[in-house]
Amino acid sequence: MKNFTLSTLGLALALATTTATTGCKDKVKEDPEKPSPVAFKDYSVNPALVKTLQGFDRVKVHTLISSDDVLEQSPDFIYGAQPDGAGMMRNPNGEGYVMVTNHEILQSVSRVYLDKTLKPVKGEYIVDGAGGMWRLCSATLATPEEHGFGPTLLTAGESGIESMIHSIDPMGSIADRSRTDRTLAALGKCSAENAVPLPTKAFPGKTVIFIGEDESNPANSMGQVNMYLSNTTGDLQNGKLYMLRRQDQNITETAMEVGKSYDVEFVEYDNVKSSTGAQLAAQSVEKKAIQFARVEDLDYGKGNATNNRNLYFTSTGVSPDKINPAPGLTMWGRVYKLELDAKNPLKGKITPLIDGNEDPGNSIVNPDNICVTENYAYIQEDGDSFYRDNKHDGRIWQFDLRTKTLKPMLEMDHRRDDATFNAKYNSVNSDRLSSWEYGAMYDISDLIGVPGTFVVNLHPHTWQDEKYKGADGSGVSSNKEGGQTVILRNVPR
Numbered sequence: 001m002k003n004f005t006l007s008t009l010g011l012a013l014a015l016a017t018t019t020a021t022t023g024c025k026d027k028v029k030e031d032p033e034k035p036s037p038v039a040f041k042d043y044s045v046n047p048a049l050v051k052t053l054q055g056f057d058r059v060k061v062h063t064l065i066s067s068d069d070v071l072e073q074s075p076d077f078i079y080g081a082q083p084d085g086a087g088m089m090r091n092p093n094g095e096g097y098v099m100v101t102n103h104e105i106l107q108s109v110s111r112v113y114l115d116k117t118l119k120p121v122k123g124e125y126i127v128d129g130a131g132g133m134w135r136l137c138s139a140t141l142a143t144p145e146e147h148g149f150g151p152t153l154l155t156a157g158e159s160g161i162e163s164m165i166h167s168i169d170p171m172g173s174i175a176d177r178s179r180t181d182r183t184l185a186a187l188g189k190c191s192a193e194n195a196v197p198l199p200t201k202a203f204p205g206k207t208v209i210f211i212g213e214d215e216s217n218p219a220n221s222m223g224q225v226n227m228y229l230s231n232t233t234g235d236l237q238n239g240k241l242y243m244l245r246r247q248d249q250n251i252t253e254t255a256m257e258v259g260k261s262y263d264v265e266f267v268e269y270d271n272v273k274s275s276t277g278a279q280l281a282a283q284s285v286e287k288k289a290i291q292f293a294r295v296e297d298l299d300y301g302k303g304n305a306t307n308n309r310n311l312y313f314t315s316t317g318v319s320p321d322k323i324n325p326a327p328g329l330t331m332w333g334r335v336y337k338l339e340l341d342a343k344n345p346l347k348g349k350i351t352p353l354i355d356g357n358e359d360p361g362n363s364i365v366n367p368d369n370i371c372v373t374e375n376y377a378y379i380q381e382d383g384d385s386f387y388r389d390n391k392h393d394g395r396i397w398q399f400d401l402r403t404k405t406l407k408p409m410l411e412m413d414h415r416r417d418d419a420t421f422n423a424k425y426n427s428v429n430s431d432r433l434s435s436w437e438y439g440a441m442y443d444i445s446d447l448i449g450v451p452g453t454f455v456v457n458l459h460p461h462t463w464q465d466e467k468y469k470g471a472d473g474s475g476v477s478s479n480k481e482g483g484q485t486v487i488l489r490n491v492p493r
Helices: 008-014 277-286 419-425
Strands: 050-052 060-066 083-090 097-103 108-114 120-127 136-142 152-157 165-168 192-197 207-213 225-230 240-246 262-268 295-300 310-315 334-341 344-355 367-372 376-381 395-400 406-412 437-443 454-459 484-489
Touching (some): 120 165, 225 344
Parallel strands (some): 136 192
Antiparallel strands (some): 207 225, 207 295, 240 262, 310 334, 367 376, 437 454
Protein backbone atom coordinates (compact mmCIF):
# COMPACT_ATOMS: atom_id res chain seq x y z
CA MET A 1 0.00 0.00 0.00
CA LYS A 2 1.45 3.41 0.94
CA ASN A 3 4.88 4.10 2.41
CA PHE A 4 4.48 7.19 4.59
CA THR A 5 7.47 8.89 6.15
CA LEU A 6 5.10 10.43 8.70
CA SER A 7 2.73 8.56 10.96
CA THR A 8 -0.22 7.58 8.80
CA LEU A 9 -2.69 8.09 11.62
CA GLY A 10 -1.17 11.37 12.70
CA LEU A 11 -1.10 12.76 9.20
CA ALA A 12 -4.65 11.55 8.57
CA LEU A 13 -5.88 13.40 11.65
CA ALA A 14 -3.94 16.50 10.71
CA LEU A 15 -5.56 16.53 7.28
CA ALA A 16 -9.04 15.53 8.38
CA THR A 17 -10.63 18.71 6.99
CA THR A 18 -7.85 20.25 4.98
CA THR A 19 -7.61 18.78 1.52
CA ALA A 20 -8.75 19.39 -2.07
CA THR A 21 -8.60 16.53 -4.56
CA THR A 22 -7.99 16.54 -8.29
CA GLY A 23 -11.75 16.43 -8.83
CA CYS A 24 -14.14 18.92 -7.22
CA LYS A 25 -14.68 18.23 -3.54
CA ASP A 26 -17.86 18.35 -1.46
CA LYS A 27 -18.89 21.54 0.28
CA VAL A 28 -18.14 22.20 3.91
CA LYS A 29 -19.40 25.17 5.91
CA GLU A 30 -17.13 28.20 5.71
CA ASP A 31 -16.46 30.13 8.92
CA PRO A 32 -17.31 33.86 8.37
CA GLU A 33 -15.40 34.73 11.54
CA LYS A 34 -12.15 33.54 9.98
CA PRO A 35 -11.66 35.31 6.64
CA SER A 36 -9.25 33.65 4.25
CA PRO A 37 -5.73 35.14 4.15
CA VAL A 38 -5.45 34.21 0.48
CA ALA A 39 -4.43 37.07 -1.79
CA PHE A 40 -5.62 36.71 -5.38
CA LYS A 41 -3.03 38.14 -7.74
CA ASP A 42 -0.64 37.05 -10.47
CA TYR A 43 2.20 35.21 -8.74
CA SER A 44 3.92 34.16 -11.98
CA VAL A 45 6.22 36.27 -14.15
CA ASN A 46 4.49 34.73 -17.17
CA PRO A 47 1.08 36.03 -18.31
CA ALA A 48 -2.03 33.88 -18.12
CA LEU A 49 -2.35 31.73 -21.24
CA VAL A 50 -6.15 31.48 -21.08
CA LYS A 51 -9.02 33.96 -21.39
CA THR A 52 -12.68 33.94 -20.36
CA LEU A 53 -15.46 33.88 -22.96
CA GLN A 54 -18.75 35.75 -23.30
CA GLY A 55 -21.14 35.24 -20.41
CA PHE A 56 -18.38 34.47 -17.90
CA ASP A 57 -17.11 37.99 -17.21
CA ARG A 58 -17.26 37.39 -13.44
CA VAL A 59 -14.73 34.57 -13.71
CA LYS A 60 -11.26 35.98 -13.01
CA VAL A 61 -7.95 34.36 -14.00
CA HIS A 62 -4.76 34.68 -11.92
CA THR A 63 -1.42 33.03 -12.63
CA LEU A 64 -0.12 30.77 -9.85
CA ILE A 65 3.10 29.27 -11.21
CA SER A 66 4.87 28.85 -14.57
CA SER A 67 8.16 27.49 -15.81
CA ASP A 68 10.00 30.84 -15.69
CA ASP A 69 9.29 31.44 -12.00
CA VAL A 70 12.16 31.35 -9.49
CA LEU A 71 10.94 30.29 -6.03
CA GLU A 72 12.70 31.92 -3.10
CA GLN A 73 13.36 28.72 -1.12
CA SER A 74 14.36 26.60 -4.13
CA PRO A 75 15.85 28.84 -6.84
CA ASP A 76 16.97 25.90 -8.98
CA PHE A 77 13.50 24.32 -9.15
CA ILE A 78 11.79 24.38 -12.56
CA TYR A 79 8.04 23.85 -12.76
CA GLY A 80 8.10 21.35 -15.58
CA ALA A 81 6.20 20.60 -18.75
CA GLN A 82 2.60 19.41 -19.01
CA PRO A 83 1.22 19.85 -15.48
CA ASP A 84 -1.80 17.55 -15.41
CA GLY A 85 -3.44 15.60 -12.56
CA ALA A 86 -3.02 17.32 -9.22
CA GLY A 87 -4.31 18.01 -5.73
CA MET A 88 -3.80 20.50 -2.93
CA MET A 89 -3.86 20.21 0.87
CA ARG A 90 -2.85 22.17 3.93
CA ASN A 91 0.80 21.88 4.86
CA PRO A 92 0.83 19.46 7.83
CA ASN A 93 4.24 20.79 8.89
CA GLY A 94 3.53 24.53 8.86
CA GLU A 95 1.42 27.33 7.44
CA GLY A 96 0.08 27.39 3.94
CA TYR A 97 -0.57 24.64 1.42
CA VAL A 98 1.08 21.83 -0.51
CA MET A 99 0.28 21.26 -4.20
CA VAL A 100 1.26 17.95 -5.83
CA THR A 101 1.14 17.82 -9.63
CA ASN A 102 1.79 15.27 -12.35
CA HIS A 103 4.03 16.43 -15.21
CA GLU A 104 2.80 14.07 -17.88
CA ILE A 105 5.60 13.91 -20.41
CA LEU A 106 8.28 14.04 -17.71
CA GLN A 107 6.77 11.00 -15.94
CA SER A 108 7.17 13.05 -12.77
CA VAL A 109 5.30 14.51 -9.79
CA SER A 110 6.24 17.89 -8.33
CA ARG A 111 5.49 19.19 -4.86
CA VAL A 112 5.12 22.96 -4.51
CA TYR A 113 4.75 24.66 -1.14
CA LEU A 114 2.49 27.73 -1.05
CA ASP A 115 2.35 30.23 1.80
CA LYS A 116 -0.96 31.23 3.40
CA THR A 117 -1.60 33.78 0.65
CA LEU A 118 -1.15 31.07 -2.04
CA LYS A 119 2.23 32.40 -3.12
CA PRO A 120 4.53 29.54 -4.29
CA VAL A 121 7.71 29.58 -2.17
CA LYS A 122 9.38 26.18 -2.68
CA GLY A 123 9.33 23.35 -5.21
CA GLU A 124 10.77 19.84 -5.56
CA TYR A 125 10.06 16.51 -7.25
CA ILE A 126 8.74 13.55 -5.26
CA VAL A 127 8.57 11.30 -8.36
CA ASP A 128 11.05 11.65 -11.21
CA GLY A 129 11.07 10.14 -14.69
CA ALA A 130 12.75 6.94 -13.48
CA GLY A 131 10.22 6.46 -10.68
CA GLY A 132 7.21 7.39 -12.78
CA MET A 133 8.14 4.88 -15.51
CA TRP A 134 5.20 5.93 -17.72
CA ARG A 135 3.53 9.18 -18.75
CA LEU A 136 1.51 10.34 -15.76
CA CYS A 137 -1.72 11.98 -16.85
CA SER A 138 -4.54 12.74 -14.48
CA ALA A 139 -4.56 11.83 -10.80
CA THR A 140 -6.64 11.93 -7.62
CA LEU A 141 -5.45 12.98 -4.19
CA ALA A 142 -7.33 10.56 -1.93
CA THR A 143 -7.89 11.89 1.58
CA PRO A 144 -9.24 10.59 4.92
CA GLU A 145 -11.84 13.37 4.97
CA GLU A 146 -13.45 12.53 1.64
CA HIS A 147 -12.42 8.99 0.74
CA GLY A 148 -11.69 7.39 4.11
CA PHE A 149 -8.02 6.68 3.41
CA GLY A 150 -4.80 8.43 2.51
CA PRO A 151 -3.56 10.96 1.91
CA THR A 152 -2.16 9.38 -1.21
CA LEU A 153 -1.87 10.53 -4.81
CA LEU A 154 -3.30 7.89 -7.13
CA THR A 155 -1.52 8.66 -10.39
CA ALA A 156 -2.04 6.59 -13.50
CA GLY A 157 0.54 5.48 -16.04
CA GLU A 158 -0.52 6.06 -19.66
CA SER A 159 2.26 4.76 -21.90
CA GLY A 160 0.54 1.68 -23.27
CA ILE A 161 -1.39 -1.29 -21.98
CA GLU A 162 1.35 -2.50 -19.62
CA SER A 163 1.27 0.74 -17.59
CA MET A 164 0.24 0.73 -13.92
CA ILE A 165 -1.19 3.01 -11.24
CA HIS A 166 1.01 4.46 -8.47
CA SER A 167 0.12 5.30 -4.88
CA ILE A 168 2.36 8.23 -3.88
CA ASP A 169 2.69 9.75 -0.41
CA PRO A 170 2.26 13.52 -1.02
CA MET A 171 4.56 14.28 1.92
CA GLY A 172 7.10 11.56 1.10
CA SER A 173 10.84 12.06 0.99
CA ILE A 174 12.39 13.39 -2.20
CA ALA A 175 15.00 10.67 -1.72
CA ASP A 176 12.27 8.24 -2.84
CA ARG A 177 11.62 10.01 -6.14
CA SER A 178 13.14 7.21 -8.27
CA ARG A 179 11.40 4.33 -6.49
CA THR A 180 9.54 1.92 -8.76
CA ASP A 181 7.78 -0.16 -6.10
CA ARG A 182 4.77 2.07 -5.43
CA THR A 183 2.47 0.56 -8.07
CA LEU A 184 -0.86 -1.14 -7.28
CA ALA A 185 -1.05 -4.59 -8.90
CA ALA A 186 -4.66 -5.15 -7.86
CA LEU A 187 -5.79 -2.22 -10.01
CA GLY A 188 -4.46 -3.96 -13.11
CA LYS A 189 -2.44 -2.87 -16.11
CA CYS A 190 -3.73 -0.62 -18.86
CA SER A 191 -3.10 2.75 -20.47
CA ALA A 192 -4.93 4.58 -17.70
CA GLU A 193 -5.83 8.27 -17.52
CA ASN A 194 -7.03 8.44 -13.92
CA ALA A 195 -7.96 6.33 -10.88
CA VAL A 196 -10.81 7.98 -8.98
CA PRO A 197 -12.00 6.67 -5.59
CA LEU A 198 -15.58 7.45 -4.63
CA PRO A 199 -16.25 9.22 -1.32
CA THR A 200 -16.98 7.05 1.70
CA LYS A 201 -20.59 8.30 1.71
CA ALA A 202 -21.27 6.63 -1.64
CA PHE A 203 -20.80 3.06 -0.37
CA PRO A 204 -19.87 3.08 3.34
CA GLY A 205 -17.28 0.50 4.35
CA LYS A 206 -16.14 -0.14 0.78
CA THR A 207 -13.34 1.13 -1.46
CA VAL A 208 -14.65 1.87 -4.96
CA ILE A 209 -12.12 3.19 -7.50
CA PHE A 210 -12.94 3.93 -11.13
CA ILE A 211 -10.24 3.71 -13.79
CA GLY A 212 -10.50 5.21 -17.26
CA GLU A 213 -8.55 3.39 -19.98
CA ASP A 214 -7.30 5.80 -22.63
CA GLU A 215 -6.78 3.30 -25.43
CA SER A 216 -7.27 4.05 -29.13
CA ASN A 217 -5.82 1.00 -30.85
CA PRO A 218 -8.39 -1.62 -31.91
CA ALA A 219 -5.64 -4.23 -31.85
CA ASN A 220 -5.44 -3.76 -28.06
CA SER A 221 -9.20 -3.34 -27.61
CA MET A 222 -10.51 0.17 -27.17
CA GLY A 223 -11.01 2.10 -23.93
CA GLN A 224 -12.88 0.68 -20.97
CA VAL A 225 -14.31 1.91 -17.69
CA ASN A 226 -12.88 -0.36 -15.00
CA MET A 227 -13.80 -0.49 -11.33
CA TYR A 228 -11.74 -1.74 -8.40
CA LEU A 229 -13.91 -2.86 -5.48
CA SER A 230 -12.89 -3.88 -1.97
CA ASN A 231 -15.18 -4.47 1.00
CA THR A 232 -12.64 -2.75 3.26
CA THR A 233 -12.12 1.01 3.34
CA GLY A 234 -8.63 1.93 2.16
CA ASP A 235 -7.72 -1.56 0.92
CA LEU A 236 -5.77 -1.11 -2.33
CA GLN A 237 -4.33 -4.62 -2.50
CA ASN A 238 -7.00 -7.28 -1.99
CA GLY A 239 -10.07 -6.16 -3.91
CA LYS A 240 -11.37 -7.27 -7.30
CA LEU A 241 -11.24 -5.53 -10.69
CA TYR A 242 -14.29 -5.28 -12.94
CA MET A 243 -15.13 -4.00 -16.45
CA LEU A 244 -18.25 -2.06 -17.51
CA ARG A 245 -20.67 -3.99 -19.73
CA ARG A 246 -24.16 -3.37 -21.04
CA GLN A 247 -26.61 -5.97 -19.79
CA ASP A 248 -27.63 -6.72 -23.37
CA GLN A 249 -23.87 -7.14 -24.15
CA ASN A 250 -23.86 -4.63 -27.01
CA ILE A 251 -20.24 -3.43 -27.05
CA THR A 252 -20.66 -0.55 -29.55
CA GLU A 253 -20.30 2.95 -28.17
CA THR A 254 -22.35 4.74 -30.84
CA ALA A 255 -25.19 2.25 -30.43
CA MET A 256 -26.05 4.36 -27.36
CA GLU A 257 -28.05 7.53 -28.11
CA VAL A 258 -27.58 10.85 -26.35
CA GLY A 259 -30.21 11.30 -23.65
CA LYS A 260 -31.19 7.63 -23.52
CA SER A 261 -30.28 5.35 -20.58
CA TYR A 262 -29.06 1.76 -20.74
CA ASP A 263 -28.75 -0.90 -18.06
CA VAL A 264 -25.16 -1.84 -17.25
CA GLU A 265 -23.26 -4.20 -14.98
CA PHE A 266 -19.66 -4.74 -13.91
CA VAL A 267 -18.05 -8.07 -14.81
CA GLU A 268 -14.99 -9.40 -13.00
CA TYR A 269 -11.57 -9.72 -14.59
CA ASP A 270 -9.71 -12.98 -13.86
CA ASN A 271 -6.21 -13.28 -12.38
CA VAL A 272 -5.57 -9.55 -12.36
CA LYS A 273 -2.28 -9.45 -10.46
CA SER A 274 -0.65 -12.17 -12.57
CA SER A 275 -1.98 -10.97 -15.94
CA THR A 276 -0.30 -8.68 -18.44
CA GLY A 277 -2.11 -5.65 -19.77
CA ALA A 278 -2.53 -7.43 -23.09
CA GLN A 279 -4.20 -10.37 -21.35
CA LEU A 280 -6.56 -8.08 -19.44
CA ALA A 281 -7.42 -6.25 -22.67
CA ALA A 282 -8.22 -9.59 -24.31
CA GLN A 283 -10.56 -10.39 -21.42
CA SER A 284 -12.42 -7.13 -22.01
CA VAL A 285 -13.13 -8.25 -25.57
CA GLU A 286 -14.03 -11.81 -24.60
CA LYS A 287 -16.41 -10.66 -21.86
CA LYS A 288 -17.96 -7.95 -24.05
CA ALA A 289 -17.07 -4.78 -22.18
CA ILE A 290 -18.31 -1.57 -23.78
CA GLN A 291 -15.58 -0.38 -26.16
CA PHE A 292 -15.20 3.40 -25.88
CA ALA A 293 -13.04 5.73 -27.96
CA ARG A 294 -10.48 6.56 -25.24
CA VAL A 295 -11.91 6.89 -21.74
CA GLU A 296 -9.89 9.72 -20.28
CA ASP A 297 -10.96 11.45 -17.09
CA LEU A 298 -13.71 10.63 -14.59
CA ASP A 299 -15.26 12.46 -11.63
CA TYR A 300 -18.25 12.03 -9.33
CA GLY A 301 -21.11 14.35 -8.40
CA LYS A 302 -20.90 16.38 -5.20
CA GLY A 303 -23.23 17.45 -2.43
CA ASN A 304 -24.69 14.19 -1.06
CA ALA A 305 -24.36 10.41 -1.22
CA THR A 306 -26.76 10.11 -4.15
CA ASN A 307 -24.69 12.52 -6.22
CA ASN A 308 -21.51 10.72 -5.13
CA ARG A 309 -22.86 7.57 -6.80
CA ASN A 310 -23.15 9.41 -10.13
CA LEU A 311 -19.94 9.08 -12.13
CA TYR A 312 -19.24 11.31 -15.13
CA PHE A 313 -16.57 10.48 -17.68
CA THR A 314 -15.28 11.51 -21.08
CA SER A 315 -14.73 9.49 -24.22
CA THR A 316 -12.22 11.64 -26.11
CA GLY A 317 -12.88 10.29 -29.59
CA VAL A 318 -10.84 8.93 -32.51
CA SER A 319 -10.63 9.54 -36.25
CA PRO A 320 -8.17 7.62 -38.44
CA ASP A 321 -7.98 10.40 -41.06
CA LYS A 322 -8.90 13.48 -38.94
CA ILE A 323 -12.06 13.83 -41.03
CA ASN A 324 -14.26 10.74 -40.57
CA PRO A 325 -15.21 8.69 -37.49
CA ALA A 326 -14.04 5.15 -36.88
CA PRO A 327 -16.92 2.65 -37.11
CA GLY A 328 -18.88 2.39 -33.87
CA LEU A 329 -16.84 5.02 -32.01
CA THR A 330 -17.32 8.68 -31.20
CA MET A 331 -15.10 10.99 -33.22
CA TRP A 332 -15.61 14.44 -31.67
CA GLY A 333 -16.00 13.07 -28.17
CA ARG A 334 -18.69 12.30 -25.63
CA VAL A 335 -19.52 12.84 -21.96
CA TYR A 336 -21.36 10.08 -20.09
CA LYS A 337 -23.22 9.77 -16.80
CA LEU A 338 -23.05 6.45 -14.95
CA GLU A 339 -25.62 6.08 -12.15
CA LEU A 340 -24.72 3.34 -9.70
CA ASP A 341 -27.34 1.32 -7.81
CA ALA A 342 -27.41 2.51 -4.19
CA LYS A 343 -27.32 -1.06 -2.86
CA ASN A 344 -24.95 -2.61 -5.38
CA PRO A 345 -22.07 -0.76 -7.09
CA LEU A 346 -21.89 -3.52 -9.70
CA LYS A 347 -25.22 -2.44 -11.24
CA GLY A 348 -26.40 0.80 -12.77
CA LYS A 349 -27.46 2.83 -15.80
CA ILE A 350 -25.39 4.71 -18.37
CA THR A 351 -26.56 7.78 -20.28
CA PRO A 352 -24.65 9.68 -22.98
CA LEU A 353 -25.09 13.37 -22.08
CA ILE A 354 -23.14 15.20 -24.80
CA ASP A 355 -21.76 14.27 -28.21
CA GLY A 356 -19.60 16.74 -30.14
CA ASN A 357 -20.99 15.26 -33.34
CA GLU A 358 -24.25 17.17 -32.75
CA ASP A 359 -22.46 20.35 -33.89
CA PRO A 360 -19.11 19.14 -35.27
CA GLY A 361 -16.20 21.49 -34.71
CA ASN A 362 -18.30 24.08 -32.88
CA SER A 363 -19.30 22.00 -29.85
CA ILE A 364 -16.91 19.99 -27.67
CA VAL A 365 -13.79 18.73 -29.42
CA ASN A 366 -11.94 15.80 -27.85
CA PRO A 367 -13.03 16.21 -24.20
CA ASP A 368 -10.29 15.04 -21.86
CA ASN A 369 -10.28 16.11 -18.20
CA ILE A 370 -13.54 16.63 -16.31
CA CYS A 371 -14.36 18.34 -13.01
CA VAL A 372 -17.83 17.87 -11.50
CA THR A 373 -19.48 20.00 -8.80
CA GLU A 374 -22.96 19.78 -7.31
CA ASN A 375 -24.61 21.49 -10.28
CA TYR A 376 -22.09 21.53 -13.14
CA ALA A 377 -19.57 19.50 -15.08
CA TYR A 378 -16.53 21.40 -16.39
CA ILE A 379 -15.07 19.71 -19.45
CA GLN A 380 -11.52 20.41 -20.63
CA GLU A 381 -10.61 19.80 -24.26
CA ASP A 382 -7.58 18.05 -25.70
CA GLY A 383 -8.09 19.12 -29.29
CA ASP A 384 -4.56 18.38 -30.45
CA SER A 385 -5.90 15.51 -32.53
CA PHE A 386 -6.05 18.38 -35.06
CA TYR A 387 -9.27 17.45 -36.83
CA ARG A 388 -9.63 19.29 -40.13
CA ASP A 389 -13.06 20.74 -39.30
CA ASN A 390 -12.33 21.98 -35.78
CA LYS A 391 -13.41 25.63 -35.44
CA HIS A 392 -11.84 26.80 -32.16
CA ASP A 393 -8.86 26.67 -29.83
CA GLY A 394 -8.90 24.54 -26.69
CA ARG A 395 -11.81 25.32 -24.37
CA ILE A 396 -13.25 24.52 -20.98
CA TRP A 397 -17.00 24.00 -21.27
CA GLN A 398 -19.60 24.37 -18.52
CA PHE A 399 -22.38 21.76 -18.66
CA ASP A 400 -25.38 22.43 -16.38
CA LEU A 401 -26.39 19.07 -14.90
CA ARG A 402 -29.93 20.37 -14.24
CA THR A 403 -30.81 22.09 -17.53
CA LYS A 404 -28.39 20.15 -19.78
CA THR A 405 -27.11 23.49 -21.14
CA LEU A 406 -23.57 23.52 -22.59
CA LYS A 407 -21.58 26.79 -22.67
CA PRO A 408 -17.92 27.57 -23.45
CA MET A 409 -16.32 29.29 -20.43
CA LEU A 410 -12.59 29.51 -21.08
CA GLU A 411 -10.34 29.39 -24.15
CA MET A 412 -6.59 29.22 -24.71
CA ASP A 413 -5.25 32.71 -25.45
CA HIS A 414 -2.74 32.26 -28.29
CA ARG A 415 -2.55 35.98 -29.22
CA ARG A 416 -1.47 35.10 -32.75
CA ASP A 417 -1.31 38.76 -33.81
CA ASP A 418 1.23 39.61 -31.11
CA ALA A 419 4.68 38.96 -32.59
CA THR A 420 6.54 39.43 -29.31
CA PHE A 421 4.22 37.03 -27.48
CA ASN A 422 4.52 34.40 -30.22
CA ALA A 423 8.30 34.63 -30.35
CA LYS A 424 8.29 33.22 -26.82
CA TYR A 425 5.15 31.10 -26.54
CA ASN A 426 5.07 29.75 -30.10
CA SER A 427 8.75 29.16 -30.74
CA VAL A 428 7.93 26.22 -33.05
CA ASN A 429 5.79 28.46 -35.31
CA SER A 430 2.67 26.31 -35.24
CA ASP A 431 -0.43 27.81 -36.85
CA ARG A 432 -2.82 24.98 -35.97
CA LEU A 433 -5.91 25.52 -33.82
CA SER A 434 -5.94 23.82 -30.44
CA SER A 435 -2.20 23.22 -30.26
CA TRP A 436 -2.43 23.82 -26.49
CA GLU A 437 -4.38 21.56 -24.13
CA TYR A 438 -5.66 21.45 -20.58
CA GLY A 439 -4.59 19.33 -17.65
CA ALA A 440 -6.66 18.90 -14.51
CA MET A 441 -9.17 21.38 -13.13
CA TYR A 442 -9.98 21.05 -9.43
CA ASP A 443 -11.92 22.89 -6.72
CA ILE A 444 -10.00 24.41 -3.79
CA SER A 445 -12.90 26.57 -2.52
CA ASP A 446 -13.38 24.88 0.83
CA LEU A 447 -9.68 24.34 1.37
CA ILE A 448 -8.89 28.08 1.22
CA GLY A 449 -12.27 29.36 2.43
CA VAL A 450 -13.22 31.23 -0.76
CA PRO A 451 -16.19 29.81 -2.74
CA GLY A 452 -15.83 29.37 -6.50
CA THR A 453 -12.03 28.98 -6.53
CA PHE A 454 -10.50 26.43 -8.90
CA VAL A 455 -7.05 25.43 -10.12
CA VAL A 456 -6.45 24.73 -13.83
CA ASN A 457 -3.31 23.22 -15.37
CA LEU A 458 -2.17 24.14 -18.88
CA HIS A 459 -0.01 22.47 -21.56
CA PRO A 460 1.10 25.21 -23.98
CA HIS A 461 2.96 22.74 -26.20
CA THR A 462 4.42 25.37 -28.54
CA TRP A 463 6.18 27.18 -25.68
CA GLN A 464 9.61 25.57 -25.78
CA ASP A 465 13.06 26.48 -24.50
CA GLU A 466 16.19 24.47 -23.78
CA LYS A 467 16.26 25.77 -20.20
CA TYR A 468 13.13 23.75 -19.33
CA LYS A 469 14.66 20.44 -20.42
CA GLY A 470 15.28 17.94 -17.63
CA ALA A 471 13.20 19.86 -15.08
CA ASP A 472 12.88 16.82 -12.80
CA GLY A 473 16.61 16.08 -12.88
CA SER A 474 16.25 12.45 -14.00
CA GLY A 475 17.43 12.87 -17.59
CA VAL A 476 14.68 10.49 -18.75
CA SER A 477 12.81 13.02 -20.90
CA SER A 478 14.22 15.41 -23.49
CA ASN A 479 11.00 17.45 -23.58
CA LYS A 480 11.61 21.20 -23.34
CA GLU A 481 8.11 22.64 -23.04
CA GLY A 482 7.03 25.21 -20.48
CA GLY A 483 3.97 24.71 -18.29
CA GLN A 484 1.55 26.85 -16.33
CA THR A 485 -1.03 26.62 -13.54
CA VAL A 486 -3.69 29.28 -13.03
CA ILE A 487 -6.33 30.07 -10.42
CA LEU A 488 -9.94 30.78 -11.43
CA ARG A 489 -12.25 32.84 -9.18
CA ASN A 490 -16.05 33.12 -9.15
CA VAL A 491 -16.65 29.83 -10.94
CA PRO A 492 -20.24 28.62 -10.40
CA ARG A 493 -20.51 25.41 -8.41
